[in-house]
Amino acid sequence: MSDNFSRFRSILKSIKKLYPSEPKGNLVRHLTTLSALISGIIGSKSSQLPAIASKVADSRKPESRVKTFARWIQNTKIDYETYFMPYAEMLLSCLCQQTLAIVFDGSVVGRNCITLMACAVYKNRALPLCWITQQGTNGHFAELMHIELAKQLKQLIPENATVVFLGDGEFDGSNLAKTIEGYNWYFVCRTSKNRILYENSEAFHFQDVSVDRDDYFRIPNVRFDDLELTFDAIVWWNKKYKEPIYLITNIELAQEAMYWYKKRFRIETMFSDKKSRGFNIHKSHISDPQRMNKLLIATSLAYILIIYFGILAIKEGFNKIIHRTDRCDLSLSQLGFRLLDHFLNNGKKIPYNIQLKLFNEL
Helix, strand or coil, rough: CHHHHHHHHHHHHHHHHCCCCCEEEEHHHHHHHHHHHHHHHHHHCCCCCHHHHHHCCCCCHHHHHHHHHHHHHHHCCHHHHHHHHHHHHHHHHHCCCCCEEEEEEEEEEECCECCCCCCCCCCCEEEEEEEEEEEEECCCCHHHHHHHHHHHHHHHCCCCCEEEEEEEEEHHHHHHHHHHHHHEEEEEEEECCCCCCECCCCEEHHHHHHCCCEEEEEEEECCCCCCCCCCEEEEECCCCCCEEEEECCCCCCCHHHHHHHHHHHHHHHHHHCCCCCEEEEEEHCCCHHHHHHHHHHHHHHHHHHHHHHHHHHHHCHHHHHHHHCCCCCCHHHHHHHHHHHHHHHHHCCCCCCCCCCHHHHC
C-alpha cells in the first residue's frame, strides 16, 4: 500500500467520521475529493493543483486528477456551510470550555487575492474558523468586511462562550467595536497614537501620554467621537517593543488586556505555516476569490489535522521518538508533519478516530 493511499484513506475516514451525520450521495463524492485534496496538500506541501495531484493515490493520469480538483473548486454547490462549518463548530465546542481568544487578520493568498480570516488561538497557533476573500494585493479590508466576518463567526460560537476579540490597528473601527460589544464579547485592539479619543468631552491623542519602558498607563472610560460606547485606553511599552503600543479594550484589568493581546501574534504564525513553512497558499495560481474560498476549505482542514497530529505526538509520547527525548524544539505543526512521516515510513496505521477533546486537554 502506497504512502499516498494510506494518508488519503485515513483522512477520508476521519472527515466522514467527524461529519455530524452519515454522508450519502453527492456529499460522499465531494467529501472524497476534498479528502484527496487535503491528502495531496499535506503530502506535497503545496497549494498548486498539479503538485497536489502528484501526491494523490489514483490510477488515473495526473492531468485527470487536476481536472477533478479544478471541477470541485469551480463547483457552485461546494460551500463553506456544508464542507467546513460542521468541523469548525465541533472544534469550537471543545475550545470554548475555556475563554476563547479570536483573532482577525488579512493575508495575500493565491494570485492577486487577499483573505480576511478569523482564527481561534490554541497554544502557539491559530486555528482557522471562517474567512472572506476578495481580489487585491494587500491584506487590508474595509470595516464593513470586518463586521461581516464577525457576523459569520457569531453563528459558529456556542451561546454561552466567553470570547476575547483581538486585532491589530486595522481593526480599531468604531462600528466593529460596537458590533463586538453587542455580542457581549470582550475586545483588545491596537490603534494608532494619532487616533483622537475623548475623556468626558476633552479630546486627546495617545501620543500626549508618556510612559516609561516596561510600564503601562490606563485611561478609563474614553470613547471615539462618533460612538457612545466607552472603553479603556492603554499605553503599553513592553520591554521587547521598540516603542509603546496603544490599545483600546473593554476588559477592566489592564494587565489582563495586555495578556490577551500578546496572543494576537499567533495568527501570523498560522499564515507562515500555511505559506512558506507549510502549504505555500500564496503560490497558488487561483485568482478568483470564490474559488480561492473553496481551496481554503481544504488547506484549513489540512492545517487543523496537522496541528492535531502535533497534539497527538505530545499526548502519546511520540515526540520523544520523532524528536529529542530531553526537550521539544518543534512547533505543533512541525511535530504533526513528522508524526505522519513516522507512521508512513514505519508502515503503521494512521489514526483516523480524531479526538477533538484533545484540543481542550493539552
